[in-house]
Amino acid sequence: MKVDSIKRPSGSIICIILVLGLVFSVLASITFGNADISVEEVYKVIGYEIFKIDSMKSYSEGAVHDVVWLIRFPRVIVALSVGMGLAVCGAVMQAVVDNPLADPYILGVSSGGYLGAALSIILGIGSAFGANATGIMAFIGAMVASFSVLYISRIGGKSNSIKLILSGVAINAVCSAFANFLIYIAQDKGAAAEISYWSMGSFASADWEKAFIILPVIIIVTIIIWTQYRSLNMMLMGDDTAITLGTELSKKRAIYMIIASFAVGFSVYAAGMIGFVGLVIPHAVRLVCGTNYRNLIPVSALSGAISLIWADVLCRIILENSEIPIGIIISLVGAPCFIYLMVKKSYATGGAR
Structure with missing residues (x-):
């Protein structure tokens, strides 16, 4: 495996700085929004709900309380969780397929969620799930797409990085085609508009129920992935090198x-489809802390969380009394950043080339 010759700051120091930045981001972002609420009122609501301070009991109910505690705060938590999850998953997928362009979009997972949402909105499949039908069907679609990629990559022999990414491209095309076909034959402008808005991502539907579901899932996934940093580092060396060292990577890739x-899938369920986070964040992090996954995973998680929190703030404040889908903001910022990274520094995922 290629070893970085550049002296970089300690991963622990970077993580401590980012944790402080994340705490600041959470507390600061709650104060932004179209509702005219003072900073003092925001923190009095939070102070009462978290610490039950008697002097702030007057903020235990009412319009200000509902906006801060039931709308803004869970929205920030969901944005934090989705940003963390997508950044970590992007970093993992880049190691699994040993390709710097890999992310949930390239590997077909997000397009599976897109198809699941289309089936729910247009055909009513999954209506038994109630108000969360679209999100749950998107989650199911993402998981089915993932298993399909794994199954196809194993046809004709063991799975490897090349077969995985080719399978992902194929599943991506198939799922997108079916979803677009459903939209075309439905001739339902309302459904088409709903799918279009959902496919651009939004935290508008965030609530405490979603926050309590997705945050623990993402934290657990991040911890599990972080404990596997040695195997992820080995994947950067390639299958042939790993086999000579007595390690079989195909099963680990699938896991x-x-x-x-x-x-x-949970990120798609909570916020729809959001691109570029899983692609750009790991690349940017590598410039700072190198390619060792021991540092890359936690730094990517924290960076992704902070990035999506502030992207959501922009969505809420750019247009008065309106909201821009977060996918638009991420693409407008992410695409130029990715181009800049490619132009200024030539590197891959860290393996030998």
Whole structure:
């Protein structure tokens, strides 16, 4: 494996700085929004709900309380969770397929979620799930797409990085084609608009129920992935080198793909499809802390969380009394950043080339 010759700051120091930045981001982002609420009122609501301070009891109910505690705060937590999950999953997928362009979109997981949402909105499949039908069907679609990629990559022999990414491209094309076909034959402008908005991602539907579901899942996935940093580092050396060292990577690739897709599925369920996070964040992090996954995973997680929190703030404040889908903001910022990274520094995932 290629070893970085550049002296870089300690991963622990970077993580401590990012944790402080994340705490600041959470507390600061709650104060932004279209509702005219003062900073003092925001923190009095939070102070009462978290610490039950008697002097702030007047903020235990009412419009200000509902906006801060029932709308803004869970929205920030969901944004934090989704950003963390997508960044970690992007980093994992880049190691699994040993390709710097790999992310949930390239490997077909997100397009599976897109098809699941289309089936729910247009055909009503999954209506038994109630108000969360679209999100749950998107989660199921993402997981089915993931298993399909793994199955196809194993046809004709063991799975490897090349077969995985080719299978992902194929599943991506098939799922997108079916979803677009459903939209075309439905001739339902309302459904088409709903799918279009959902496919661009949004935290508008965030609530405490979603926050309490997705945050523990993403934290657990991140911890599990972080404990596997040695295997992820070995994947960067290639299958042939790993075999000579007595390590079989095909089973681990399948396991890591399933774990990452599980997190992506929950992210799609909570916020729709959001691109570029899983692609750009790991690349940017490598410039700072190198390619060792021991540092890359936690730093990517924290960076992704902070990035999506502030991207959501922009979505809420750019247009007065309106909200821009977060996918648009991420693409407008992410695409130029990715191009800049490619132009300024030539590197891959860290393996030998």
